[in-house]
Amino acid sequence: MKRTIFVVALSIAGFIAVWRFEPGPVHNTAVAQAPPPSIVAPSTSAAPPASPSPSTTSTPDSTNATVTTQGSVESSNYGTVQVQVTFTGARLAAITLLQAPDGGRALTALPRLQEEAMKAQSADIDTITGATETSESYKTSLQAAIDARGNR
């Protein structure tokens, strides 16, 4: 559980850093998947910079149990944020923003590319947007694989 708390705190810190970088506030709730905790969690056991007081719900104990943890409500210059973290077994499955700052553009800059890619892997795809502008690039493209597969 200690590691979970640490990850939650790190996530909050990470989100706030992103807002500092791109100060346009967001007003929607975003879901971002995160890399496994082995990547996120630090190797040291130092105390987290901000200690959330998490409330946790979990399914019965097993290796693939799903555990959902809510972080505390944190305030920053850009508004109030609260995250919820879900684990499946040891794997960090999702980070959900329960509260995000209000107002401004309807645009979020929260997720990062690597996290987006993880989410997309399991989806069933009918077609691909993104240039396959030459016959050469088409041959080795996902779109070509989809075309070859035909209708299902």
Add this chain to the structure above:
Amino acid sequence: MTTRVEQVMGLPISLDLRDEGDFAEIVDEVFAWFRDVDARFSPFKEDSEVSRYDRGELTAAELTDDLLEVLELCAYYEQLSGGAFRARLPGRGLDPCAVVKGWAVQRAADMLKAEGATTFCLNAGGDVVTAGEPQPGRPWRVGVRHPEQPLAVCAVLESRNGAIATSAAYERGSHIVDGRSGTPATGLMSVTVVAGDLVTADALATAAFAMGSEGISWAADRPDCEILIVDDSRRVHRTAGLALAS
């Protein structure tokens, strides 16, 4: 059901038509239309209407309605983007390709609908028009190519009746020029725009990409479109209404 893939207008064009019935004739017409567009509007063909107009062999009064429409669209998006999007770059010939592609593919989709097709996905070089649902209750799932990994997607979008276009700099870099500076666009890796029609989606994606990082808020401020933009630092910018597949 009909599927067809052809290389036309310099693009691989894939049609996945799920309606029952015989659509062979209209599908032939659609691909003939693409070949016709290529012959008339390619700046790389010396005898195309675009090339002849550019060399002064045709006056504006002699142009077809189709080319006039394309040129009007080019002018509109040039104005809207503050010159970042340009069909005529300094020192270069007239090149309306960025508008022609979306316009021609949307016209093809409208041709299919006019003949009774209700359920299809038409993809021209990564720009997509969808109609209906491939299965009852399930929209089309459109993967957004990962800007750094050719065989991965960085998001999956849901689409019923709509259009999705992506402008990006992949392995070989961008060919999109910022019309304000005349130099290759920088700042963004990939711009995906979802709109009701492909003319809008394609032109906004190209213009936003040309604008660079300014293009993020610029595209987000356009009404009636949703965006997914990956910037140079790999951040993903999305509008709230983007239909991400779950």
